[in-house]
Amino acid sequence: MSVTAGPRASIEQRPQQRSRAALVTGLVILLGALVVVCFFSITMGARGVGPGTIWKAFSDYDPSAASETVIREMRVPRTLIGLFAGAALGLSGTILQGLTRNPLADPGIMGINAGAAAAIVFSIMVLGAQSPGTYVWFAFAGAGIATVAVYGIASFGREGATPVKLALAGAAVTAMLTSVTNAIVLNNESALNELRFWQVGSLAGRYFPVFWQTLPFLVIGIVVALGAGRALNGLALGEDLAHALGQRVRLTRIVMFVTVAVLCGAATAACGPVVFVGLVVPHMARMICGPDYRWILAYALVLTPIILLIADIAGRVIVSPGELQVGVVLGVIGAPVFILLVRYRSITEL
Template sequence: MGTISMSAGDAPPGRGEAPPATAGTPPNTGGTPQKATGRPTATDNPDAATDSPAAAPHPRVGTAVRSLGLLLACGLLLLVTVLSIAVGAKAIPPLDVLHALLHGRSTVDGSVVLDLRLPRTLFGIAVGAALALAGVLMQALTRNPLADPGLLGVNMGASAAVVTAIALWGSTDPAFYVWFALAGSGAAAGIVYLLGARGRTGPAPVRLALAGTAVSAVLGALVSVVTLLRPDVFDQFRFWGVGSLAGLPLSVLTTVAPFLVAGALLALALSGPLNALALGDDTARALGTGVLRTRLLGTLAVTLLCGAATAAVGPIAFVGLVVPHVARAVTGPDHRWLLPYSMVVGATLLLASDILGRVVARPGEIQAGIVTAFAGAPVFIALVRCRRIAEL
């Protein structure tokens, strides 16, 4: 007898083999393997499970849930704002706070509210929102979940400029050296961008990070040299360098407000291109996004936001690093929601840190920059341990 050869389609059913094709069912000719229902199996698309941040699975959060969460976050910010005006070395009842806001400085409490606590609260809201936005932008532009707004050398550029201004002119007026801080942060960011943009591929994230680290190290050495050689400069610089919301006149806020507003509007306008950039440069170009333009505008927004915030209150750590991760746990990687969420959460975090600093050391206080460092470090460690940090 001759050996009967059987093709793959002639194998008898059983042991998991596919049944033979019938007259009403077209045979599967070797394309995508299918189940009996004709639907692709879970392994049909090998690109569906990759290690890229854009393809990382994330629970779907509906628009209604995100909207409700944003309203709750705004309500929490309002509560913290009221506490910031009422809580301090001297507790002021809420009715007295309302009376001061409506009738001005008719009492001692009114002067305290309007001259000290209200400006402090407004600084906390503006600076916290700006640093959080800058943090989201830096993590998106560099695709590095550990990126901080100071990665572009903005903080050290502002610090070096303030030290130089105090050493040369001896001014202690924040409204005077805020302009030097803005100029120094812009110059440092410009140098970092030029160094990181060398090459045919433009400003690559790794080169930007390396250039920012190098420039920050040089400027930090300059600050150390001046403060060591000039103790009088150090005495004036240390109040600004620690990062504090206390004792600042509203004139400083009005000076930096245009830069903060411009940076915030530019950041919010980049939400769509940032979503495309998260898919990778090649995919972003295929979707019609200008990668170089997005990185340039994003760097400009970070410089405006972080430079103006640092110029106003000094360098404050961990707000721009931690807040994007907290907001991303609710919104996912969509920057259309992540950016506004981060603004609210950043303002709330900085105000809460400032309130905590007033309470724990009565009748003195601990500066907000110190509290954010103490509070932000364990929160960030917990986020790294509990969540996939690659989900950007």
């Protein structure tokens, strides 16, 4: 994945359309916004709590106090899962768009989330897997198989895997895998009641056991993804030029697709198949910081959890004391944005 010093410098200087100071400042501002959003994620809901209650929940915890229990056992793990799963989805969407040169590439649209979800449901309902630490491995396998299937279908024909064919193949594979998932779940009424919220993507009911069992995979995937900026910058010049500059393109693609499978598999195991956020955020990051993937990945790492947690908070507030699942809120927001991305080509230039 290495490039020689001279060509690497030219690759990395080309995207510098914004000063480093401005990019660092923007990232710091977003980190501050993320802290604020996390605070509201912990305090807002059917049972409102204040800063004093939060402090007491960690400094002098009283198990008999309902508000403190809600904070420690429900809202904190929910917020942490939103942070890490959101980062995973944003980074995987960025990597997919960079690898495929397809502005519509997204773990949801490409069938990767559906593959992970189908494998998880199969492992739980058919094989009897119980803990996320067990069925997360099925999620990785399902995500990987879905990726191979989409690219295999899209590669048929003279032109190979074009962006349009990839999107169509992803839609077809997603429909097929969703049908398989529904067929398994609908045959078991208790399973249907348990999984119907998870299937649309939800942070509700996700507690610390789920967080701790998926955290190692999320952290490993995030670290590898953040180191992929230079490789994606090389691929942005075109596969032939990347080869000429000494980049090991095939190895880069394999490592990146495995990373996407790990990120999507762990995120899906944690909170279900959340869609659209991996499609929209890379474009938002690109509009802010330009085409340098080192900065796009950094911005996606912070932007995606912000959007995911805001959608989760909105779902709690809109229908309080009930709540809308985060996948439903993102679907309502993401559908018009998806139409804009398809309609206006200039927005999606890579």
